[in-house]
Amino acid sequence: MKLKETLLSTPPINGNGFAHTKQKKTIDEMQLIDTIGDEHIATSFDTPMRADAFLMSDETKIAAIEKHFAEIMNILGLDLNDDSLRGTPHRVAKMYVKEVFSGLNPKNKPDVKLFDNKYKYNEMLVEKDITFYSNCEHHFVPIIGKAHIAYVANGKVIGLSKLNRIVQYFAKRPQVQERLTVQIAEELKRVLQSEDVAVVIDAVHLCVSSRGVQDVNSSTVTAAYHGKFQNEATRAEFLKYVGK
Numbered sequence: 001m002k003l004k005e006t007l008l009s010t011p012p013i014n015g016n017g018f019a020h021t022k023q024k025k026t027i028d029e030m031q032l033i034d035t036i037g038d039e040h041i042a043t044s045f046d047t048p049m050r051a052d053a054f055l056m057s058d059e060t061k062i063a064a065i066e067k068h069f070a071e072i073m074n075i076l077g078l079d080l081n082d083d084s085l086r087g088t089p090h091r092v093a094k095m096y097v098k099e100v101f102s103g104l105n106p107k108n109k110p111d112v113k114l115f116d117n118k119y120k121y122n123e124m125l126v127e128k129d130i131t132f133y134s135n136c137e138h139h140f141v142p143i144i145g146k147a148h149i150a151y152v153a154n155g156k157v158i159g160l161s162k163l164n165r166i167v168q169y170f171a172k173r174p175q176v177q178e179r180l181t182v183q184i185a186e187e188l189k190r191v192l193q194s195e196d197v198a199v200v201i202d203a204v205h206l207c208v209s210s211r212g213v214q215d216v217n218s219s220t221v222t223a224a225y226h227g228k229f230q231n232e233a234t235r236a237e238f239l240k241y242v243g244k
């Protein structure tokens with residue numbers, strides 16, 4: 001136990017007021033941690049972030065994560081003097097901040113412009129099979145999936161690539177699939193200034209397929225239907241287009 005406490009009690013990263021979480025956990029807390037992880041339970045629809053999340057620059061974050069990731073590798077017994085491993089802490093740190101978790105930072109949110117719907121197209125628009133890569137917030141391993149999006153144009157239309165960018169932005173966070181679905185739907189409602197949006201996500205979670213129950217065949221489907229998509233016929237039309 002002594003060793004474990006020593007290893008876990010890393011000193012604060014810097015003087016920016018970043019609080020470290022409590023180190024000692026009770027048996028009840030440990031059981032809750034296991035249950036939330038195994039069942040993939042989301043506890044909120046906003047990504048839980050601290051108010052001081054962006055006081056540190058990206059560069060400072062990369063340097064700090066690099067140091068801590070090197071420590072994880074050290075603890076696992078890996079030899080960081082090996083040519084192949086030496087650069088790994090830096091690569092992981094840069095990948096976390098600049099790529100796979102870049103969607104945590106609001107400055108990276110896609111800037112969406114709407115266009116007038118000159119053709120008076122007021123039918124459903126469906127963008128299907130948007131491939132995304134996210135990461136499970138309980139295990140930090142990939143969630144790989146496809147998002148299908150639809151909206152009914154309401155005087156304004158959005159550039160199609162922006163639908164894709166909105167999906168990628170929210171995917172590049174530690175996620176749970178239900179939250180990813182809701183966050184995309186809420187952002188679409190906001191930018192389209194319309195309630196009539198639908199989002200379906202079909203994804204595999206590597207924490208389920210490669211560890212834990214090791215179910216390689218299952219995928220998880222989540223959906224958010226708003227406005228006109230709560231109408232059964234409209235929803236059925238959308239699902240027909242996406243082949244569900």
Ligand SMILES: [Zn+2]
Pocket residue numbers: 037040136137138139140205207208
């Ligand atoms: Zn997981």
